[in-house]
Amino acid sequence: MAHAPQIRIPATYMRGGTSKGVFFRLDDLPEAAQVPGPARDALLMRVIGSPDPYQKQIDGLGNGTSSTSKTVILSKPTQPDHDVDYLFGQVGIDKPFVDWSGNCGNLSAAVGAFAITSGLIPADRIPQNGTVTVRIWQANIQKTIVAHIPITDGAVQETGDFELDGVTFPAAEVQVEFMDPADGEGAIFPTGNLVDDLEVPGVGTLKATMINAGIPTIFVNAEDIGYAGTELQEAINNDAKALAVFESIRGHGAVRMGLVKTVEEAANRQHTPKVAFVAKPSDYVASSGKQVAAADVDVLVRALSMGKLHHAMMGTAAVAIATAAAIPGTVVNMAAGGGDRTSVRFGHPSGTLRVGAEASQVNGQWTVDKAVMSRSARVIMEGWVRIPGDSF
Incomplete structure (x- = not known):
């Protein structure tokens, strides 16, 4: 043949x-x-x-x-x-x-x-x-x-x-600027709220910030789902039950954000939205063995991509983190200590990253002119x- x-x-x-x-x-x-x-x-x-x-x-x-x-x-x-x-x-x-x-x-x-x-x-x-x-x-x-x-x-x-x-x-x-980073033409907060009560069957009702900046992202508090925010990949990716929980959170969040009509649809849209959990600063050891002190960061963030905990942080999710941190009252902002800020340094599994974002309210709606970060x-x-x- x-x-x-x-x-x-x-x-x-x-x-x-x-x-x-x-x-x-x-x-x-x-x-x-x-x-x-x-x-x-x-x-x-x-x-x-x-x-x-x-x-x-x-x-x-x-x-x-x-x-x-x-x-x-x-x-x-x-x-x-x-x-x-x-x-x-x-x-x-x-x-x-x-x-x-x-x-x-x-x-x-x-x-x-x-x-x-x-x-x-x-x-x-x-x-x-x-x-x-x-x-x-x-x-x-x-x-x-x-x-x-x-x-x-x-x-x-x-x-x-x-x-x-x-x-x-x-x-x-290489300095990269993400202009007007709300994903697509939608509002930064698709539900209209800085924080929502997200009901996830089998998990509970979680306080969640669902934001549309850089990439649609669902942020929840680490402690609400039994984590400290210092976890590395093996703590999540080797736990099938944990991965199923995060996928359920992602699916129900996707429906609330209007990205899909049903939770089942989310399975065919794995790239978006992302799901992440945040916590107040704490000492931890990064995957490289590097010591990260609580004083080195404003907030801890762990994010999942394509169903697995990311080894560092997706660039678009970093934009979402910076945007949410800049807006008082979000889950991310509160974990970072609240208040106004134009940049945030967050801890991820591989170390730390600083990202800047400037947010303002126009006619009651939050807007972000740009988010800035350095990459290579x-x-x-x-x-x-x-x-x-x-x-x-």
């Missing part, structure tokens, strides 16, 4: 923040995958190695975690005053889907560099030394991201001494990715 040979597609494998993903230029994809639909989804799943019942993605570029099961497609800008369109696809690991419902804040840090190196930014915009400001249209959520990319000797500067907890080696610092990014491999020609 004859089998279709493999084809090769130009691709770049990049780390952005605490995530990794496969980057493509839209024009480099096979024609059938240049438009949204089943062919594109099937191609990206095969590149990553999904669906994989073993959850290892051995036959692809994924690494069996939500942080590494990611794809990015860049194209010429469709919006005025922007440099590039950025489309993010979160690939399921053991299930056959690509979730297009949200952004990846971590990989956002790599988009500007990829746009420059792949020729999407005009050469006359690139200084010999200095910084290039890249205005990115985030196509999933229809928002603007501004990335400041360092340039040395006419090329993207990737190496440096900026350290990011959750990433082993230092690199060059670099190319890991570039060339072609190969997949069987009949796989999409």
